[in-house]
Amino acid sequence: MRDENPSACRVCGAPLATAVRGRPPVYCSRSCQAKAYRRRAGARGRTEAAPPGAAEPAARAEGGPRRRQIAEAVWRIAAERGLEAASMREVAAAAGVSLRVVQYHFGSKHGLLVAALHLLHEENERRARARMARLADPADLRAVLGAVLGEFLPLDEQRRSALRVFLAYYVRSLNDPALAEVFLHGAQPVEQLVAALIRQACSADGGPAPGLDPEREADLLVSGVTGLGMDVLHGRRTLADVRTTLDYHLDRILPAR
Known part of the structure; x- marks a missing residue:
């Protein structure tokens, strides 16, 4: 969605200079540009560090089987080569999906690793309960x-x-x-x-x-x-x-x- 007022700075609302060539500016100064970057970085950090059980976007929450498929790829790589080898691209290849699919479901490598650990705990608990029942x-x-x-x-x-x-x-x-x-x-x-x-x-x-x-x-x-x-x-x-x-x-x- 385009800004309703493209002639005003997105951070402070100050008037913007007219572009001579190229794309029109969206910030009035480097300072406002830096503030906008810090806000975006902070929002990403809060998303990645969300507490266990935090609500996820509906589209991601609905992808349970696909998320598990990707998490299992993380487990295989971690068991064979360690977590350092579990890059987003390597995980996508091991799971048989595209990199975009991994990014869609987990956002970042850190989010992927945290979610895969949660899923591993759940899987081990399920298997343990089944064995105990026998x-x-x-x-x-x-x-x-x-x-x-x-x-x-x-x-x-x-x-x-x-x-x-x-x-x-x-x-x-x-x-x-x-x-x-x-x-x-x-x-x-x-x-x-x-x-x-x-x-x-x-x-x-x-x-x-x-x-x-x-x-x-x-x-x-x-x-x-x-x-x-x-x-x-x-x-x-x-x-x-x-x-x-x-x-x-x-x-x-x-x-x-």
Whole structure:
């Protein structure tokens, strides 16, 4: 849409000089031009740094399957070559879409990376819930606790790939507050879940052992199993060795009575 008053500066409204040749001016001075640029840059920054769950334009929100298709391309690239290789052009090629489609759905590379991390969290949670539902005895709290912690281990190709992607994001999140906010989950829901399971299992078995702190144990278990999963990726440990270590700590926390 053209300005209603093309003879006035878009920033301050001052009269504009008549153009001798070329396109007519839209700003009365370099100062107003700089102000306009800063406003546009600020608006882009606010859009990219929008909080998780912020409303999106309807057209983008409707493109769920296409957004997921593009996010999956980000995951593949991150798992194989790291996030530095996930340029908009590379992602478009891996997803089998045009660069314009990627830009339409995500706006910028930063917006793409943040959205792909959100979608990865959702995908992993969906898969974890499905696996938990297939447990032989959902009332066996020890088995449930082991299954929750097992989600941090590369027990199959999907979890191996997800762990590699999370490691790529972790490195980048050290210098990116927006990614860190998504990656770190300030509320620590996993630690809270593990602590609640420990507390529930102890209560069902006569109460916790003397000196046992479920919250502290949960912190150690989640951090420990994450590190053990990384060791498996590097080939430093085997899954069998990690399972033995995990069983050792669960036996210590929830001994048979």
